[in-house]
């Protein structure tokens with residue numbers, strides 16, 4: 001109890017540093033019970049008497065006023081007792097119980113919800129984000145109690161321009177959009193995929209200080225090809241096969257037009273689209289609208305930062321990145337995004353073209369090593385397909401273990417969605433890597449889809465590896481006081497900063513330069529001392545800080561490229577004259593932080 005109160009007090013002090021100033025009044029157009037039922041404004045028993053009078057709340061609440069700190073402490077106490085009471089129960093049962101208690105708070109009182117989320121991000125991110133969010137999506141139709149976000153379906157064709165005005169907020173800054181076709185590594189979950197935009201936007205609020213009243217999770221329901229869902233009587237989405245081709249694109253086009261008509265300055269993050277549509281929509285919209293694809297572009301930046309960190313961990317200069325042999329397992333939107341970006345970085349470092357830089361990268365998919373001899377080679381994978389002369393006797397479709405034994409890679413990076421494919425044999429083969437500190441990145445989500453566990457990686461590949469996973473694992477005790485550090489290589493370290501920097505720069509589209517600046521910022525964030533220990537990414541406890549830095553780097557890149565137009569009352573000229581520190585300060589100043597603002601009623 002005391003600890004929670006102290007926690008709350010320290011975050012209150014922090015809030016003064018992070019928020020614009022002392023909390024200003026907030027205009028509300030509702031009165032009485034309508035306010036209590038609106039999680040944006042509700043303070044539960046925290047409404048002071050003056051406000052109860054002003055807003056017609058007298059008599060609608062028990063008489064005692066409970067402070068924010070007390071409410072915070074009470075929630076944390078309930079959470080901790082839930083943890084205690086569910087000890088020993090199945091993991092999935094415990095995780096869903098934790099998600100429910102957090103979700104109930106989210107639905108009731110957003111200010112308190114985001115405060116507990118920010119202060120306890122290490123404990124709560126695995127509940128509202130990966131891995132539990134995956135379980136929530138799988139069970140969404142049964143868990144559904146009240147809607148969050150917007151749902152546009154194939155049945156809404158021709159109506160979207162008017163539907164968009166049903167959203168109650170006047171302004172929206174950030175939208176996360178999915179069609180539910182590839183939810184984490186769990187496949188097509190149809191409308192149930194809405195959990196992902198909700199979780200991603202929670203990270204936007206917690207890490208980047210987006211105002212929760214100005215974010216919008218969106219589900220584009222174009223059907224599902226998941227037979228089990230189509231037959232599930234509780235399924236809440238359209239019971240029809242997915243739209244394809246022009247029919248599909250016309251729905252996405254209509255949605256994008258509607259969004260940018262109502263909110264011309266919004267940013268749309270595409271999330272968890274199956275590969276063909278992920279690439280197609282990125283190509284189709286990236287110059288026309290302010291949008292990016294997190295799985296392709298966010299993941300690539302995070303992976304690149306990890307790959308550069310791996311070179312530093314070997315005690316080598318960064319320029320040695322171009323000498324690293326990297327095996328990427330998974331030729332989907334994420335794996336190809338990583339390869340594209342890594343090869344571009346290598347080409348920049350050497351001044352060579354991308355074909356030369358490509359030589360040391362190897363790509364595998366479900367059919368093994370991808371070579372130019374592959375039948376029906378996917379055009380998106382074609383630039384990375386190996387020529388038979390480059391692969392030292394390996395054949396088209398060679399298995400992962402064959403490739404690892406032959407190539408002896410410095411890095412093995414999994415984005416396959418296939419749990420456990422870095423098996424004992426593969427991991428043991430990594431012991432013969434040509435690197436003094438081989439790196440194993442098991443980036444697929446959620447936990448059961450990770451290519452290997454942290455414990456298995458250290459056990460089979462050796463104590464001297466660098467390890468990263470997409471979902472969190474505990475550090476591994478290697479005995480004799482040694483720790484095997486586990487990094488979370490997840491795009492959560494970049495997408496909030498990309499969104500924040502783009503918003504605050506006022507750029508109308510997101511350039512490669514802005515994305516590169518974000519990745520470089522993350523790559524240079526860690527000290528040599530941490531990197532030597534095998535710590536490549538910041539702790540999630542620092543996510544708000546790293547996001548501020550990434551946001552500032554993105555603003556500065558937009559300014560340098562002449563794309564920035566300013567935000568609010570800060571124009572392009574002011575942005576241009578800001579020093580690096582001033583840009584960080586500008587970003588910090590614009591980050592929302594949860595405090596109870598005095599509410600003022602206006603008709």
Ligand SMILES: NC(=O)C1=CN([C@@H]2O[C@H](COP(=O)(O)OP(=O)(O)OC[C@H]3O[C@@H](n4cnc5c(N)ncnc54)[C@H](O)[C@@H]3O)[C@@H](O)[C@H]2O)C=CC1
Nearest residue numbers: 184185330331332333334365366416417444445470490491
């Ligand atoms: N850590 C992070 O930040 C991120 C992780 N991911 C994860 O990456 C995974 C893949 O995502 P996408 O690329 O969008 O999916 P995708 O469905 O587009 O691609 C999956 C790829 O893996 C390949 N594959 C499947 N089974 C395989 C096997 N046994 N061996 C080798 N390759 C195999 C497929 O052929 C395909 O090329 C998902 O689990 C997702 O959660 C995705 C984005 C970010």
Ligand SMILES: CC(=O)C(=O)O
Nearest residue numbers: 184272295445490491
């Ligand atoms: C982290 C993420 O975006 C994914 O697994 O799809």
Ligand SMILES: [Mg+2]
Nearest residue numbers: 271272294295
């Ligand atoms: Mg994703």
